[in-house]
Amino acid sequence: MHKRIIRKYYKFILKKKDVAARLDNYLIDKLPKRYTRNIIQKIIILGNVYINKKQIKNKKHLLKSKDRIEIFTLYLNKKEAILKCERLNLSILYEDEYLLIINKQFNLVVHPGTRNQEGTLLNGIKYLLENKAETRIQLKKPYIANRIDKETSGLIMVATDEKIVQNLSKQFSLNWIKKKYIAVVNGIIKEEQINKISKLVISRKKGKSRKKVCFSTFKVIERLRYLTVLKCIISSGRTHQIRVHLKELGYTIFNDKKYSIDKISYEKIASYKKKLISRIIQDSKFLALHAKSLELIHPIFLKYLQFTSIIPFEIYMLIKIMF
DSSP states (O other): OOOEEEEEEEEEEOOGGGTTOBHHHHHHHHSOTTSOHHHHHHHHHTTOEEETTEEOOOTTOBOOTTOEEEEEEEEEEGGGOOOOOOOOOOEEEEEOSSEEEEEEOSSOOSSOOSSOSSSSHHHHHHHHHHTSHHHHTTOOOOEESSOOOTTOEEEEEEESSHHHHHHHHHHHHTTOSEEEEEEEEESOOOSSEEEEEEEEEEEEETTEEEEEEEEEEEEEEEEOSSEEEEEEEESSOOTTHHHHHHHHTTOOBTTOTTTOOSOOOOTTSOHHHHHHHHHHHHHOOOOSEEEEEEEEEOTTTOOEEEEEOOOOHHHHHHHHHHO
């Protein structure tokens, strides 16, 4: 991914209303939005901030009246970022000039980032679209309409135009898009159905977290030995919504290293089954969570679309072993 380095200099003189503000919080409010909290804190720690001609490396430094703040920094011009095309083995369930529905495998990053500039889902989609005559000229970049985690598998919507992704976002806000997941959860859930409502963080700006009420429904499909297979229904899909809601209920998804509560004891399971489970975990960086079905209205043709995907072999084998 190619980006042009831009050198920037900023200067601020503190006003009375900002007295006693933390340095990092003040800069978050004053600098352009491309400077996130994490970036600003790195700028301070690296010694690129001067107050009254004195270098300050403490992000918690408290500002005083008439302090003169100078920032010397660099940033990468994202507008010139070039998404590299890469040929990947993608499973495409639906495709037209406006919309793609892809069944993402687990252990695949969706968006390129600092650590993953190549080998992401977007790299593969760009290759796919640019090698089609009907889209090659007009395509600028693909847009992901719904994100799922690297370790999670399942259905993802991809728009070929910004207006299409805006339409899909509107459908999400109106709860027109329906998403259903299959999850294998540690422990036995006695209830047939659980509805969970709570406020989840949807954005962090200027040191403040913005939360929104999110709703999840969990229905038991099958109770296995030490595990429960669930159908998870959500309309919004906030970051880690299913994983967070299950943890709040006292359960975690099988092989979820981020939100795991306790390790489940498998002492009573036959030794050969233990070995099979261990092999699944060791050989596959997967989460037992799969975005199985998706319902939406096509943004252009206005027709109802419904898609269903097959669960990954690893989840299938886990269920079979523990049945």
